[in-house]
Amino acid sequence: MRMYVAVFLRIMLFISTSLLVYDFLVIEQNFIKMERGFTSGFEVYISPWPGYIFVGSALFFLIANLLQYLSVRRDKKSDIKAFMSFEYDVSDERAVANTRKAVSIAFALLLVYSLLMIGSYMSIPNYFVDHIWFPLFTTASIPIFGLLVYLIAYKVLQYK
Amino acid sequence: MIKNRVKELRARFHFTQGELADKVGVTRQTIVALEKGSYIPSLLLAMNISEVFELPIGEIFMKEEK
Numbered sequence: 001m002r003m004y005v006a007v008f009l010r011i012m013l014f015i016s017t018s019l020l021v022y023d024f025l026v027i028e029q030n031f032i033k034m035e036r037g038f039t040s041g042f043e044v045y046i047s048p049w050p051g052y053i054f055v056g057s058a059l060f061f062l063i064a065n066l067l068q069y070l071s072v073r074r075d076k077k078s079d080i081k082a083f084m085s086f087e088y089d090v091s092d093e094r095a096v097a098n099t100r101k102a103v104s105i106a107f108a109l110l111l112v113y114s115l116l117m118i119g120s121y122m123s124i125p126n127y128f129v130d131h132i133w134f135p136l137f138t139t140a141s142i143p144i145f146g147l148l149v150y151l152i153a154y155k156v157l158q159y160k
Numbered sequence: 161m162i163k164n165r166v167k168e169l170r171a172r173f174h175f176t177q178g179e180l181a182d183k184v185g186v187t188r189q190t191i192v193a194l195e196k197g198s199y200i201p202s203l204l205l206a207m208n209i210s211e212v213f214e215l216p217i218g219e220i221f222m223k224e225e226k
Contacts, residue, residue, distance in 0.1 A: 092186040
């Protein structure tokens with residue numbers, strides 16, 4: 001359960017950051033259009049929700065991380081030296097070994113996925129101008145993909 | 161591959177998986193994986209198990225000939 005929460009919070013952080021940057025880019029792009037004479041003015045609505053989600057997720061993540069650190073310190077079975085962040089299970093030596101394997105699998109697949117994402121820019125060059133969300137969200141999808149692969153790989157190894 | 165007699169010895173000592181896990185300092189899932197043969201323990205864990213069962217490591221863990 002703890003790992004699901006950690007991965008969910010991380011993903012929410014990436015998504016909300018992307019939405020915040022997207023709003024900023026839309027405004028910047030509209031100013032550039034105005035400067036170049038394509039438009040005389042523009043209206044934009046910026047939702048506060050991505051900001052709320054970002055701050056809420058970041059706070060919750062920090063607090064949960066701190067609580068997990070304290071719990072790992074108290075638990076004699078846990079490997080405190082292996083503790084980095086609360087999505088990494090350090091509850092005993094097998095959990096640490098499984099975490100290492102799951103991270104290796106996630107990293108290997110991440111390299112393939114990154115290659116595909118870079119390749120995807122080649123087939124849709126117009127997206128950079130008309131759909132500025134594309135490079136932004138494809139970039140955000142890379143760590144999200146990695147996190148999901150890590151979570152699935154860990155759960156498979158845990159019940160093996 | 162390494163096979164082990166953890167399940168047999170645990171039954172002989174009347175320990176539950178949770179009790180053995182607490183004695184050797186791991187989680188119950190690790191004992192389950194050990195008994196299934198899907199996890200090879202570290203030397204430290206093997207030594208802890210041998211201490212609990214009062215047997216040399218070689219009598220609990222042995223190489224499986226292919």
